[in-house]
Amino acid sequence: MTVDIRPMHADDALEIQRQPSQRIQLGMDREMTREEAEALADGPGEAWCARVDGRIVALTGLRETFPGVQAVAWAILSTGIGAAHLAVTRHARRRIADSAYRRIEAIVRVDVPAEVAWAKLVGLAPAHVLHCFGAASEPHLLCELVRPAPGAATIAGGG
Template sequence: MLVIQRQASQLVQLGIERTVSMEEAEAIAEGEGEAWTARHHGRIVACLGLRETFPGRQAVAWAVLAEGLGAAHLAITRFARARIRASKLVRIEAIVRQSVPAEAAWAQLVGISPVHVMRGFGAASETHILCERIRGQD
C-alpha cells in the first residue's frame, strides 16, 4: 500500500489529504476482515479489501488504486465483485464523493449500491454518497 502511486482522486480521503503510515498499513493488513494486493507486470497496482467494523457482521469496502491501472482494472473489479458477493457479512458499505463520479461507478461495479446522499460530510464538508450491499438483497 505504501508504494502505490495513487490515482489523483485518491489523495484525499473524507476531505483530508493524507498518506498511509506503516502502522496504518499493518493494522489494515492484520485487522479484522480481508485485504488483497494486485500486481500487474510486477508492479503493485491495487490494494483493496473489507475492513470489518463489527466482526462477522459488517465491513467497509476500501480500495487504493494506482495511477495507470490500465489493463488490470477489469480483473481487479471482477475480483472485488466476487469477494463482495461471496462475503457472508450482513452489510458492506462504502462512502464515495459525489464530485468524483468514478468512485460511485466503481462501487456499483463491485456490487455496492448508492442508498443515501450525505451533504456536508467529512473534514471538507463535501457531499458524499453512502453505498451498501445488504446480504440477501444483492
C-alpha cells in the same frame, strides 16, 4: 497481461503510487502511516494486492467493523492501473458477493463519478447522500449491500 492478486502486506500500501484522487480521504490529503498500513493489511477482514509485472496496480479489501456481520469495502488504485482495472473490479465484486457479511458499505464522493461507478460495479447500491460530510464538508454517497437475516422483517424501500 496477467493480474496477480494475493493477500496484501503493509509494505504494499506504502509502495503503491496512488492516483491523485486516491490521495484524498474524507476531505483530507494525506499519506498513510506504517501503523495504518499494518492495520489495513493485518486487521479484521481481508486485504488484497493486485500486481502486473511486479508493479502494484491496486489494493482492495473488506475492513470488518463488527465481527462476522459488517464491513467497509475499500480500494486504492494506482496511477498505472490501466487494463488491469477490469480484473481488479471483478475480484472485488466476487469477494463482496461471496462474503458472509450481512452488511457491506462504502462512502464515496458524489463529485467523483468514477468512485460512484466503481461502488456500483462491485455490487453496492446507492443508499443515501451524506451532505457536508468529511473534513472538506463535501457531499458523499453511502453505498451498501444488505443481506437481511432469513425471516427478518424489512423496512419499505430499504434492504
